[in-house]
Amino acid sequence: MTAPxxxxxxxxxxxxxxxxxxxxxxxxxxxxxxxxxxxATQVAALVARRPFGAVVLDGGGLPGPALPRLxxxxxxxxxxxxxxxxxxxxxxRPPAGxxxxxxxxxxxxxxxxxxxxxxWLDGAPGLAATPVAARPSRAPAxxxxxxxxxxxxxxxxxxxxxxxxxxxxxxxxxxTVESHRRALLQKSGARTLVGLVAWALRAGVVA
Numbered sequence: 001m002t003a004p005x006x007x008x009x010x011x012x013x014x015x016x017x018x019x020x021x022x023x024x025x026x027x028x029x030x031x032x033x034x035x036x037x038x039x040a041t042q043v044a045a046l047v048a049r050r051p052f053g054a055v056v057l058d059g060g061g062l063p064g065p066a067l068p069r070l071x072x073x074x075x076x077x078x079x080x081x082x083x084x085x086x087x088x089x090x091x092x093r094p095p096a097g098x099x100x101x102x103x104x105x106x107x108x109x110x111x112x113x114x115x116x117x118x119x120w121l122d123g124a125p126g127l128a129a130t131p132v133a134a135r136p137s138r139a140p141a142x143x144x145x146x147x148x149x150x151x152x153x154x155x156x157x158x159x160x161x162x163x164x165x166x167x168x169x170x171x172x173x174x175x176t177v178e179s180h181r182r183a184l185l186q187k188s189g190a191r192t193l194v195g196l197v198a199w200a201l202r203a204g205v206v207a
Contacts, residue, residue: 006121007050007053009047010022011040011055012057013060016160017058018036018058019198020201024113024114040070043074044073044074051078051080055082057084059087086104086108087105110201150180150187153180153181154205156169157184184196188200
């Protein structure tokens with residue numbers, strides 16, 4: 001039996017959310033090899049070619065009925081493939097079986113996501129996790145500096161909403177949203193929105 005490689009297949013649409021996940025994985029496991037696809041129809045074929053250390057599937061970009069079908073296809077080509085599904089309330093629970101998928105909430109705290117993947121990845125040849133103390137941090141460890149409104153904006157930024165969408169959702173002006181986003185960047189120490197999302201996921205600010 002071929003041992004799983006220290007490679008993660010990340011199935012997610014191109015978005016700030018995906019960039020945050022990439023940042024989290026690369027910081028925790030710097031040697032990790034990452035394969036990316038935004039096309040869920042490719043997953044079964046990719047898994048058929050080789051076993052992955054883990055397949056992380058962001059269910060946020062998939063319609064509910066498509067998810068059980070996709071999981072069934074993966075199980076058909078490689079029954080023991082390790083699957084971690086980031087799901088929200090609209091997704092049905094994956095079917096039970098000898099190798100069930102691990103299901104976590106889509107905005108699970110980064111510590112919980114890393115803990116879920118650690119048994120699969122920490123022992124892989126040539127792959128070592130970066131100790132927590134060694135990880136550089138340019139941002140505050142907690143979000144106490146953020147106002148409740150800033151946290152609302154941050155959650156929508158992580159969900160890849162644009163300024164106009166955030167303004168409509170929170171009944172704010174676009175200029176006010178822009179002001180909140182500037183404050184979020186300043187307080188987090190991030191230089192870009194991608195960096196802000198990566199930090200928010202690592203620090204557990206969004207849940």
